[in-house]
Amino acid sequence: MAEYDYDVLVIGAGPGGYVAAIRAAQLGLKTACAESRETLGGTCLNVGCIPSKALLHGSELFEELADGTLAKFGIVTDNARVDVAKLQSEKATAVKELTGGIEYLFKKNKVTWLKGRAAFEDAHTIKVGDETVTAKNVVIATGSSVTPLPGVAVDNEAGIVVDSTGALALDRVPQHLVVIGGGVIGLELGSVWRRLGAKVTVVEFLDQLLPGMDGEVRKEAAKLFKKQGMELRLSTKVTGVTVKGKKATLTLEPAAGGDSETLEADCVLVAIGRRPNTEGLNLDAIGLKPNDRGQIETDEDFATSVDGVWAIGDVIPGPMLAHKAEDEGVAVAENIAGQTGIVNHAVIPSVVYTMPEIAGVGLTEEAAKEAGHEIKVGKFPMMANSRAKTNRDTDGFVKVVADAKTDRVLGVWMIASVAGTMIAQAAQAMEFGATSEDIAYTCHAHPTHSEALKEAAMAVQGKPIHI
Ligand code: FAD
Numbered sequence: 001m002a003e004y005d006y007d008v009l010v011i012g013a014g015p016g017g018y019v020a021a022i023r024a025a026q027l028g029l030k031t032a033c034a035e036s037r038e039t040l041g042g043t044c045l046n047v048g049c050i051p052s053k054a055l056l057h058g059s060e061l062f063e064e065l066a067d068g069t070l071a072k073f074g075i076v077t078d079n080a081r082v083d084v085a086k087l088q089s090e091k092a093t094a095v096k097e098l099t100g101g102i103e104y105l106f107k108k109n110k111v112t113w114l115k116g117r118a119a120f121e122d123a124h125t126i127k128v129g130d131e132t133v134t135a136k137n138v139v140i141a142t143g144s145s146v147t148p149l150p151g152v153a154v155d156n157e158a159g160i161v162v163d164s165t166g167a168l169a170l171d172r173v174p175q176h177l178v179v180i181g182g183g184v185i186g187l188e189l190g191s192v193w194r195r196l197g198a199k200v201t202v203v204e205f206l207d208q209l210l211p212g213m214d215g216e217v218r219k220e221a222a223k224l225f226k227k228q229g230m231e232l233r234l235s236t237k238v239t240g241v242t243v244k245g246k247k248a249t250l251t252l253e254p255a256a257g258g259d260s261e262t263l264e265a266d267c268v269l270v271a272i273g274r275r276p277n278t279e280g281l282n283l284d285a286i287g288l289k290p291n292d293r294g295q296i297e298t299d300e301d302f303a304t305s306v307d308g309v310w311a312i313g314d315v316i317p318g319p320m321l322a323h324k325a326e327d328e329g330v331a332v333a334e335n336i337a338g339q340t341g342i343v344n345h346a347v348i349p350s351v352v353y354t355m356p357e358i359a360g361v362g363l364t365e366e367a368a369k370e371a372g373h374e375i376k377v378g379k380f381p382m383m384a385n386s387r388a389k390t391n392r393d394t395d396g397f398v399k400v401v402a403d404a405k406t407d408r409v410l411g412v413w414m415i416a417s418v419a420g421t422m423i424a425q426a427a428q429a430m431e432f433g434a435t436s437e438d439i440a441y442t443c444h445a446h447p448t449h450s451e452a453l454k455e456a457a458m459a460v461q462g463k464p465i466h467i
């Protein structure tokens with residue numbers, strides 16, 4: 001009889017966990033995945049990446065109609081209106097198809113789904129619901145949850161003060177949506193409801209939106225969101241929210257302190273970050289202590305300090321992104337199988353799926369300087385890109401940050417309608433150790449938005465063609 005029920009038990013079936021489970025099974029390991037949600041796919045598929053992108057897509061189509069973009073191309077529809085229930089049902093269909101797809105992949109790869117919450121009894125014994133199973137290796141892939149704002153009670157059912165899950169499920173277009181937090185969620189979901197007709201005010205504690213992104217990109221993003229009609233209250237903090245009937249009253253204060261003021265809204269979205277899920281895992285039983293940010297620390301192979309226990313995804317340090325979790329899922333399974341699974345954390349692209357999209361990979365200009373690099377920067381405006389001109393989507397620019405001595409690309413940042421697609425090329429180039437010259441001398445198809453990346457790379461040497 002085998003010593004353990006499973007070679008690998010993965011806790012959590014988000015993009016980290018389900019990918020780890022599938023790859024482990026592909027490598028011939030007997031694998032189970034514990035998931036307490038009714039459907040597989042974690043935050044990303046159920047209440048994150050996928051539903052938000054469905055609403056972003058639908059609302060973008062509406063805005064193209066409502067703001068006259070389609071009319072410019074001769075497509076005229078009078079009396080356009082939004083059917084929120086239909087939009088939500090199309091979103092639900094996409095989610096159902098994709099979560100069902102993971103269930104299919106589990107069956108195909110012979111991954112056993114153990115339904116229920118998992119908690120450690122010891123490093124190799126885990127209780128999942130009422131069942132107790134043993135595994136030689138356990139991968140913690142429990143993801144993250146919304147960070148609460150002290151003194152602000154979220155009630156997604158009532159739909160007045162909501163978190164991202166509630167904001168993805170609204171059955172009405174709010175009149176005034178106040179978003180607390182000018183990060184990725186606030187701007188994506190703020191954009192959805194603004195496009196559909198809400199007045200949107202974003203209250204951000206810092207003096208600029210989108211912390212962690214390149215400084216010029218952050219400034220340009222703020223300019224564009226304002227142009228689109230979002231009201232931005234930077235350097236401002238929310239100190240309280242009270243709800244009376246269907247109205248919320250927020251108390252705001254300057255971040256640096258000072259007189260408070262109030263703001264009325266019929267919907268408030270709390271989007272101030274996410275925190276790792278470790279509660280209820282009974283980590284004490286295996287002597288594993290999260291760090292002071294609540295994350296589980298691992299070595300570069302994703303092994304924790306406890307033999308046979310591994311961790312990946314949002315629950316460990318690093319950007320909370322689905323593709324980072326997925327790549328770690330592949331790598332951890334390969335490491336468990338005795339192979340060499342590696343994730344290059346220096347090259348993880350990030351994308352904000354607004355219109356235009358905002359994307360970056362590698363070091364920002366500020367971080368490159370701080371790291372001691374002497375740098376050269378090349379920039380190219382989308383206004384001078386022929387495809388953007390043709391499509392009438394000329395907002396934004398591409399920026400390449402290269403090492404002045406070696407010309408090696410250190411980072412690429414961009415705002416462009418299809419930046420989320422364009423950034424893949426930059427990531428691949430950086431993964432291959434490209435110089436700006438390598439990108440500049442790579443033939444790019446014409447007319448494409450991607451030519452702006454080539455031109456920004458040419459601009460590093462001061463020789464772009466089209467500006
Ligand atoms: P999760 O996806 O959080 O999955 C963890 C799973 O573990 C959950 O299903 C949970 O139920 C389960 N679980 C937890 N504890 C237990 C337990 N004890 N027992 C059993 N099961 C347990 N990222 C992007 O890259 N692109 C995007 O466009 C994007 N959009 C987003 C939009 C929103 C609104 C949100 C909230 C997030 C978005 N993200 C996006 C972030 C992305 O969703 C996360 O980075 C990603 O889901 C992390 O994957 P994970 O596998 O680590 O964890």
Ligand code: NAD
Nearest residue numbers: 181182183184185186204205237238271272273274320351
């Ligand atoms: P975030 O960290 O991106 O932004 C939170 C913002 O809230 C920050 O700008 C912060 O300064 C601000 N803030 C914090 N406390 C505040 C306060 N009291 N008052 C006002 N502002 C305050 O977090 P998020 O937008 O909640 O997103 C959570 C995570 O989900 C992110 O780490 C992100 O990686 C991930 N996500 C990714 C995508 C994507 O890849 N497109 C989309 C959505 C979410």
